[in-house]
Amino acid sequence: MTQTTPSPWSSALLDGVRALEGGILPPLVEEPIPSGAGIPANLPGAWVGLVGERRSLQLGLVAEFVTLELLTANMIGKYEGLTDLEITDAIAEVVNVISGVAKRLVIDADPSLRSGLPMFLFGRLRMPTGTVSETFRLVTELGELHLVSVIDGDENA
Numbered sequence: 731m732t733q734t735t736p737s738p739w740s741s742a743l744l745d746g747v748r749a750l751e752g753g754i755l756p757p758l759v760e761e762p763i764p765s766g767a768g769i770p771a772n773l774p775g776a777w778v779g780l781v782g783e784r785r786s787l788q789l790g791l792v793a794e795f796v797t798l799e800l801l802t803a804n805m806i807g808k809y810e811g812l813t814d815l816e817i818t819d820a821i822a823e824v825v826n827v828i829s830g831v832a833k834r835l836v837i838d839a840d841p842s843l844r845s846g847l848p849m850f851l852f853g854r855l856r857m858p859t860g861t862v863s864e865t866f867r868l869v870t871e872l873g874e875l876h877l878v879s880v881i882d883g884d885e886n887a
Contacts, residue, residue, distance in 0.1 A: 738836060739787055740864045740879050746831035747868060747877060754805050754824060755870065762866040762877070769863055770876050771854050774798065776822040778829045779846035789832070790855065790878040791825045797873030804872060822848035828877075855880070 744762055751757050775792030793801075795817075802820040803809045826848045833843055857863055861882045868875040 737862075737864060737879075737881065738839065739832070739881060740866070742832035742835040743789060743828060743877060743879055744866065745835055746828040749831050750824070750827060754827065756801070756804060756872050758868055758870055760869050762868055765865040765867050765876070767865065769855055769857065769865060769878050769880070773876065774850070774852045775876075775878075776818070776825040776848050776850045777855070778822075778825045778848040780829060780833060780843055781846065782840040782843035784840050784842070786882045788855075788878075788880040789825060789829045790851075790880075791821060791828070791875055792878060793873060793875045797875065800872040801870075801875075818850035822850050858882075 747755065747758075747762070769790075770792055773792040774795050775790050775798070777788055777790040780787045780789070798821050799812055799817055801824070802812055802817045805820050805824075806816070808816070826845075829845060833845060837843060855878075857880055861880050863878065863880045865879075866877045868877055
């Protein structure tokens with residue numbers, strides 16, 4: 731199921747993105763746009779899980795690989811000869827930081843919330859029945875990113 735009104739979790743994730751703008755993330759050239767199309771298919775990106783007693787959340791940042799390469803180059807100041815490992819590690823770190831900022835903003839809603847380790851995936855993430863996904867298109871000067879959250883449990887708690 732795709733949600734159209736941002737949940738408190740997605741609002742916190744978007745606040746995490748805004749906290750990184752002009753630093754490790756380039757400035758957004760327009761406001762984040764909710765996408766009712768669900769999780770973008772076959773885009774690579776990094777994911778991190780947050781798990782608590784009342785819910786679990788997977789946060790992903792996905793984009794065309796060339797956009798992730800540009801984002802990495804911008805972050806580390808290396809514009810030639812980037813390795814796949816450098817790119818996947820950098821994007822995983824971005825997702826980890828976004829989730830950390832969001833977790834601090836919502837920890838009162840679920841003090842049991844714990845962060846997992848980030849991972850990078852090439853391909854499509856399939857959602858189990860009973861989960862809710864939210865996707866936001868983030869347009870930056872370096873390209874288009876998609877911030878995705880997949881929530882299992884009470885997403886409004």
